[in-house]
Amino acid sequence: MKQFKFAVWLVLLFTSFYNYAQQAPTTKTKVKITGKVLEKTTKQPLEYATVSVMLPNETKVITGGITNPKGEFEVAVDPGTYDIKIEFISFKATEFKQKSIQDNTNLGVVNLSEDAAQLNEVVVRAEKSTVEIKLDKKVYNVGQDMIVKGGTVSDVLENVPSVSVDVEGNVSLRGNENVRIFIDGRPSNALNMAEALRQIPADAIDKVEVITNPSARYDAEGGAGILNIVLKKGKNLGFNGSFILSTGIPETYGASANLNYKTEKLNFFTSTGYDYRTSEGSGMTNATNLNSGNIIGYTNEDKETERLRKGISTKTGVEWTLAPNTYWTNAISYRNNNGTNSDLVNYDSYDENNVFTSTRYRLSNADDSGKDLEFTSNFLKNFNDKGHKLTIDFSYSKDKDANNAIITDETIGSGEPAKFDTTFNNQKQNQFQSQLDYVLPFDNGSQFEAGYKGNFNKLNNEYSVSTDDEGNPIDGFLSNTLEYNELINSFYTQYGFKVTKFSFLFGLRWEDTKIDINLLDTQNFNTKKYNNFFPSAFVNYEISDESSVSLSYSKRLSRPRGRFLNPATDFSSNINLFRGNPDLDPSFTDKYDVGYLKRWEKVTFSTSMYYENTKDVFSFVRSETGEYVGNSPVILSSPINLAKEQQFGFEFTLNYTPFKIWKINSSFNLSDTKTTGDYSFTNTQGDIITTNLNNETFSWFSRVNSRLSLPYKIDWQLSGMYFGPRNTAQGKVLGNYVINTAFSKDILKDKATIALNVSDLFNSRRMKNETNLESVTSYSEFQWRKRQINLSFTYRLNMKKTDRDKNAPKNGNGGEEGGGDFPG
Incomplete structure (x- = not known):
């Protein structure tokens, strides 16, 4: 009933705006x-x-x-x-x-x-605002952000409006993790997205586009929306570029070059870098073990982690101007990374009277490596200078990742020998994508778009856990081989037009999906086929040149991917396990958004009210397996499909320039989320456990970023984020905050810049959880990365110090996934 009232309210609002448009006076x-x-x-x-x-x-x-x-x-x-x-x-x-x-x-x-x-001068001009607010998206320009110098894409996303990154690197948009990540307008299907984003240096990023309610032009996948990460591409005539060196504490080194050489017909470009990066983390869990409501013991768990990543990444290509309005761009991207992971977990056990009984440690030493190779080709034909164009894209990629670990488990002073387990994880992925977009504008200001996209993905993931006795897998619960084949074909069309001060954009997308999810070790074969229509509608009313109001609707879906599907079990702790669920179904979301934008001389204010209704939503649950290690029950975390989730929220963004030398960007998001559903599972003892996961939670987070130009050409940037507490169906997530700061100074006649930044200045970025289950209650903290200090040196060769290369021809690789812009 609430959804019906909401829909009626939207229709009435649309109708009243349209009637007002017909009656609005036109004399000025x-x-x-x-x-x-x-x-x-x-x-x-x-x-x-x-x-x-x-x-x-x-x-x-x-x-x-x-x-x-x-x-x-x-x-x-x-x-x-x-x-x-x-x-x-x-x-x-x-x-x-x-x-x-x-x-x-x-x-x-x-x-x-x-x-x-x-072109041969170095001129310092007034910078464009770090955050741009556009009709259908927010654009965060990375070029002049000192906070992320020497960092990774994850560091960039932590400073983007509407986006949050938790301590484990998982990305969410407006508090929803079902967000689709694009690289240069093409979706990334990395199995471990959090890890993949840590492998791309921030210095290679030009901008991030935040699309909370995508139109039919975009993939329907991503219930929360789309984040498009656009890499740098130089376009100035002649030879130009920039070189960046960085170092940091904990031990971190980096070197990168963004270069291009352009003639009238050809533009050669490359963005190449080497990274050596260490990060230290820590965690703790204090658990009370229960049996029929009675305390049977306590377990205190302390965890220390150290991760090392090193490798090279490059994107190199050439853009060929075939004719004044015709371009063909080809590029090769390559990443080769390897590293080590060390996780040390100490368990102190106590009896029901809180008397110490034993200490056990568990050490996991892992080696990992990854190679990614991608070829992309883009053809762009502009039929005229009014937006009539045809774009054709092809891409093919191959990814290989391997992770091997030796886990040592020993109880101190027990007299029993240490136990050794070995984990092996090897995954290979091949992906081919093809896309065609056609845009036809008309003289009356209207515009027609249509296109096709094919996405064909094949993945094989082998995971096993073995003992030192015979070298055989422990059991099927921990070991398996996943074979994942995905075929998606989609067509879309949309039409936009203007009526006086109103702009309209209506679209429809159709996607046909076939997915094979096979577990080869257990001979479990599953094929999922479905095809769906995804409508979208946008209305914008221009109140004046400085203000406007917009309404939008789109239907989205979220296909389970990566860690959600992968049955490989994280075995670093043998009492707190995590594994994916290969039997997950997609979730479908109806998204409604009402936005208002107002610009003054020194202030830009944007706000939106949004409502999302999701069916078969993904949710992580903690299940009691029925097994024990000593007195400690083994808990398994895994994603499942719940019945429904309804989210209602408000978002505010404010850009303020009180003085020419001082810029402030701030954002605030609050939402109320109601989840309904029950979960039943059979533990390893054959017992059927049913858990009611009905839950309603209120959450909010806020971000403030200040940039001030000081004397002697010194810039100071300070940013702060706070993530409010929220309830879950099985406990509570407590609030946490993070403060980042940076200084930079131009030297060598403004041809170079030195920047010093500190991430997590007060070492406060910790995920804190309270969990309440029938057999255990616990309090836990986890910090993925401790405070990081980076020093970077940037030298510009025949380049101006601008926040981005504004005179770059817009080809299909450089920005949005599809064709034209919203009319008006």
């Missing part, structure tokens, strides 16, 4: 100056070109604006005669002297050409 006291700015050679639109309007023969700007992603601009002025100047960094400006503007005037297409004299 001011007139508009419009036009479009293109790069002369490539005929590509120049986003963020500056339009300045002045009185004749005066230098004071009375009004102005910037171009949108299509290169278009619109400036409102009183009727009169003006000087109009259009300019862009490292391009020759174009001026219209004493232009008479008596009514709406279109200046047509303005072609800007690069200024060769400026």
Whole structure:
């Protein structure tokens, strides 16, 4: 009933806006100056070109604006005669002297050409805001963020609005972990996404696009939305680039180069780096063991971890300008990483009277390695300069990962010899993707889009746990081989148009899915077939040039992947186990969003109210296996499908520039989530256990980022995040906070920058949990990475110190997954 009322409310709101649009007066006291700015050679639109309007023969700007992603601009002025100047960094400006503007005037297409004299200079310009708020997404520009220098993609995401990263590296959007990660507009299907994001250096990232309610243009997968990580690609003419060296505590070293050489026809680019990174973590669990409600003992668990990662990563390619409006880009990405993991767990056991009985330690030493190779090809044909284009993408990737560990388990002083277990995990993945997008704009401002995408993925994961006695697997509960084959074909179409101040975008996507999930050791074969339609609808009302309100709806799904599916059991602790569930079904989400955007001279404010209704939602549960190690029950954590989850929330983002030298970005998110469902399982003793997981929780998190320019060309950045407490069906997650800070200074005539940053300044980033089960209650803390200090040196060769390369031609590899922009 609540969903019906909500839907009726949305329909009424849509209808009232539409009726108001038909009746809205169109007479205005001011007139508009419009036009479009293109790069002369490539005929590509120049986003963020500056339009300045002045009185004749005066230098004071009375009004102005910037171009949108299509290169278009619109400036409102009183009727009169003006000087109009259009300019862009490292391009020759174009001026219209004493232009008479008596009514709406279109200046047509303005072609800007690069200024060769400026290209050899290093000029420091005012930076664009770190966070941009656009109609259908938020864009976080990484280029000038000192906090993440020398870090990884995980560090970048920790500073992105609406995004949170827990201490284990798991990414969530608006508190929901069912988020889809894209790299350069293509989905990443890494088995361990948290680990994969730690292998990409932050210095290779240009921007992160946050899409909370994607249209039909995008994959339907990702119930929470999509995060698109865009890698750097240089585009300036000639040879230019940047070199970065970094070091840190705990022991960390890095070196990377972002280079490109561009002629009129060819652009060669590479982003290559080497990383040597260590991270230290710790954890503890204090558990009270119960039997029929009576205390039978206590177990205190302390954990120390140390991880080492080293390897090289590169993305190298060439963009070929076949014709003034036709581009073909080919690139090869390669990553080769290896490292070690050391987990030491100490258990102190006590009897029911809290009298010490024994100490046991469990040491896991693991070696891991990974190789990823990907080839991508993109063809872009612009039929004209109005957005009519065809994009074709192909990609093929091969991934290999291996992890072997020796686990030593010994009870101190017991007289019994130490026990040795060996774990083996080997996974191989091949993936092929093809995509076609076509965009056809019309003269009346409307736009039609259509496309196809095919995703074909094959994975084999072998995992086993053996003893030192005979070398045989312990049992099928811990060892298995997963064979995963995925075939997804999808088609989409969408149409956008404008009616006075209203913009509309309606789309429909169809996806056909076939997935084979086979457990070869246990001869368990499972095929899942389904096809579904995914509609989307967006309405935007432009209240004024500075404010707008938007409504949106989309249907999404979340396919279980990675650690959710993988039956490999984390065996570093033999009383707290984790394993994936290969029998998970996809979950489906209906997403509704109402947003408001307001811009003032120094402030940009954005807020949204959202509602999400998910069926068969994924949820992690802790189950009692029925086994014991001493007096300690063995607990297994695993994901399951629950009946339903309903989330209602608010989100606020505020960008404030009190002074030219000081910028503040802040965001706040709060939500109420209601989950309903029961879970039944059979433990190893054959007992059927049923748990009611009905739960309602309120959660919130907040983020503030401040950047201040100090004297002597020193910049200071400070960021803080707080994650509020929340209840779970089996306990509670306590609140935690983290403070990061950084300083940077330009040297060598502004050709180089030194930056010092400290992540988790107060060493406070700890996940804290309270768990209440029938056989055990516990309190636990875990810190994946302790405080990290990094020092970096950046040298720019024939490059300007701008936050990103704004004059880059937009090809299919560089931004959104599909074609055109939301109309208007």
